[in-house]
Amino acid sequence: MAEVDEASKPLFAGLSDVSISEDIPVEGEITVPVGSPSHDDEYSTLDEPVKETILRDLKAVGKKFGHVMYPKKSTTLLRDWDLWGPLLLCVTLALMLQGGSADSKEDGGPQFAEVFVIIWFGSVIITLNSKLLGGTISFFQSLCVLGYCILPLTVAMIVCRLVLLGGTGTASFIVRFIVVVVSFGWSTFASTAFLADSQPPNRKALVVYPVFLFYFVISWMILTFSPSHSDGATDTGP
Amino acid sequence: MTQQRRKPRAFKGQQQLREWRLSVICNFKNLMMPKTCLPPTGMPPLSALEIRTSKPTSQRRSLGNWSRNADSDKTELLAGQRKSAAFWTFEYYQAFFDVDTYQVLDRIKGSVLPLPSKNFVRLYIRSNPDLYGPFWICATLVFAIAVSGNISNFLVHLGQPQYHYMPEFRKVTIAATAIYSYAWLVPLALWGFLMWRNSKVMNIVSYSFLEIVCVYGYSLFIYIPAAILWIIPIEWVRWITVLVAMCLSGSVLVITFWPAVRDDHRRIAIATISAVIILHALLAVGCKAYFFDAPQIEVPGVSGSIASVPRFC
Numbered sequence: 001m002a003e004v005d006e007a008s009k010p011l012f013a014g015l016s017d018v019s020i021s022e023d024i025p026v027e028g029e030i031t032v033p034v035g036s037p038s039h040d041d042e043y044s045t046l047d048e049p050v051k052e053t054i055l056r057d058l059k060a061v062g063k064k065f066g067h068v069m070y071p072k073k074s075t076t077l078l079r080d081w082d083l084w085g086p087l088l089l090c091v092t093l094a095l096m097l098q099g100g101s102a103d104s105k106e107d108g109g110p111q112f113a114e115v116f117v118i119i120w121f122g123s124v125i126i127t128l129n130s131k132l133l134g135g136t137i138s139f140f141q142s143l144c145v146l147g148y149c150i151l152p153l154t155v156a157m158i159v160c161r162l163v164l165l166g167g168t169g170t171a172s173f174i175v176r177f178i179v180v181v182v183s184f185g186w187s188t189f190a191s192t193a194f195l196a197d198s199q200p201p202n203r204k205a206l207v208v209y210p211v212f213l214f215y216f217v218i219s220w221m222i223l224t225f226s227p228s229h230s231d232g233a234t235d236t237g238p
Numbered sequence: 239m240t241q242q243r244r245k246p247r248a249f250k251g252q253q254q255l256r257e258w259r260l261s262v263i264c265n266f267k268n269l270m271m272p273k274t275c276l277p278p279t280g281m282p283p284l285s286a287l288e289i290r291t292s293k294p295t296s297q298r299r300s301l302g303n304w305s306r307n308a309d310s311d312k313t314e315l316l317a318g319q320r321k322s323a324a325f326w327t328f329e330y331y332q333a334f335f336d337v338d339t340y341q342v343l344d345r346i347k348g349s350v351l352p353l354p355s356k357n358f359v360r361l362y363i364r365s366n367p368d369l370y371g372p373f374w375i376c377a378t379l380v381f382a383i384a385v386s387g388n389i390s391n392f393l394v395h396l397g398q399p400q401y402h403y404m405p406e407f408r409k410v411t412i413a414a415t416a417i418y419s420y421a422w423l424v425p426l427a428l429w430g431f432l433m434w435r436n437s438k439v440m441n442i443v444s445y446s447f448l449e450i451v452c453v454y455g456y457s458l459f460i461y462i463p464a465a466i467l468w469i470i471p472i473e474w475v476r477w478i479t480v481l482v483a484m485c486l487s488g489s490v491l492v493i494t495f496w497p498a499v500r501d502d503h504r505r506i507a508i509a510t511i512s513a514v515i516i517l518h519a520l521l522a523v524g525c526k527a528y529f530f531d532a533p534q535i536e537v538p539g540v541s542g543s544i545a546s547v548p549r550f551c
Binding site: 224 | 337338339340342381388403404407
């Protein structure tokens with residue numbers, strides 16, 4: 001009989017017959033059962049102190065720096081990409097390339113905007129190139145890897161500026177040359193270690209070559225940086 | 239019918255004339271949407287030629303993009319139209335980068351060692367023009383010229399007290415503008431000119447815009463080692479390098495474009511080929527003159543130094 005009832009009546013047909021008398025209080029507490037407290041915390045980070053938020057991002061950036069300095073095939077850089085590190089490195093490098101011969105009226109070293117444009121525009125073009133050749137890496141992941149691998153070159157820039165404080169003779173040039181070459185090799189090796197797996201196997205060289213060219217240009221800018229102060233300008237006196 | 243040499247032929251009837259017209263229309267279409275239609279006759283299926291001359295890893299290539307090969311097989315059988323992506327999708331542009339490492343290296347080798355019997359376009363590119371080569375060869379050339387120019391100026395002015403070394407970064411922009419305009423605008427003009435002549439003169443050999451860009455791009459490769467050799471501050475070494483590079487890359491261009499214009503009036507054919515050669519020479523000599531200072535043998539005080547910085551006293 002119940003089945004006949006269910007089959008013949010439309011759904012919820014009986015609800016309209018229900019009436020609530022005023023005697024029965026309809027009140028209470030409706031609480032939504034929460035799953036687990038930690039699950040909730042991951043999505044609402046609004047309540048945490050600002051220091052924690054900043055430190056979390058800084059730790060992520062620092063961890064990625066560590067991965068770049070000791071490159072081994074890992075997917076951390078790729079999986080949790082962020083662009084804070086590249087921005088920081090790019091701004092540092094561009095600032096340190098100032099204060100050179102750019103003070104003079106002739107054309108000298110690259111301006112801040114030029115360095116910025118070269119690094120970002122160059123990264124975008126290399127990413128597009130790798131995607132057009134059939135790479136499976138995503139756009140921002142590739143930007144992230146290329147930006148983070150500028151770290152050795154930034155370290156080389158700092159070292160070069162320190163060496164230049166000591167003079168601009170041939171010895172300092174040789175030291176700077178060696179430092180820049182080593183960091184250029186390191187950068188290229190680190191970025192290929194991260195990018196190599198996502199490329200089709202018979203096109204790896206086609207993808208790696210533009211990366212090589214990109215870091216070569218940045219190394220050239222670092223190596224040719226010459227300070228404008230007159231104490232180290234020329235080798236021979238007036 | 240020989241596949242090695244293309245001889246001009248008279249049309250034996252309406253059918254051949256129709257087929258010729260179809261091939262011209264196909265070339266227009268192939269410019270907009272690559273490989274949408276194969277010209278019905280006259281153009282041999284060059285994949286066979288390419289497979290014979292390239293390395294036996296063509297199997298690897300066919301495995302890598304077997305779907306495209308399957309498509310092209312079907313197209314050759316049916317001689318019909320193939321679906322291709324619209325120009326605002328990413329896949330449309332991926333078709334221009336469908337090259338493997340060994341293919342790019344083969345094309346570079348072909349551009350450096352031209353042989354009169356081997357038409358660069360027909361041998362290496364006809365089945366698959368790419369944009370990878372032209373773009374990155376131009377980029378490398380820009381930086382090679384800028385960096386070599388900088389080094390050579392430094393070496394030339396070494397020891398002169400007024401000369402203050404400067405990286406001269408502006409020159410990179412100038413070099414980039416010059417080389418990229420040459421590699422892209424001159425092919426555009428040449429393509430337009432050849433299309434116009436094709437409409438007036440019955441000509442079987444016609445190149446699509448991408449193929450002309452490819453030839454120009456790959457022919458610029460020889461200038462990269464030439465730019466590096468220009469660092470040597472000896473004038474006659476530089477001039478010999480310029481001449482050798484110009485001869486090699488110029489001959490690639492001449493061998494490619496002569497079959498396209500030789501059916502035309504004698505004067506127009508000669509004028510076209512001379513224009514191609516003169517522009518090429520102008521690029522080489524212009525780059526050498528602008529970026530590389532001549533080695534000076536006079537006393538440093540007499541010749542005005544190029545970059546003089548106002549000294550802070």
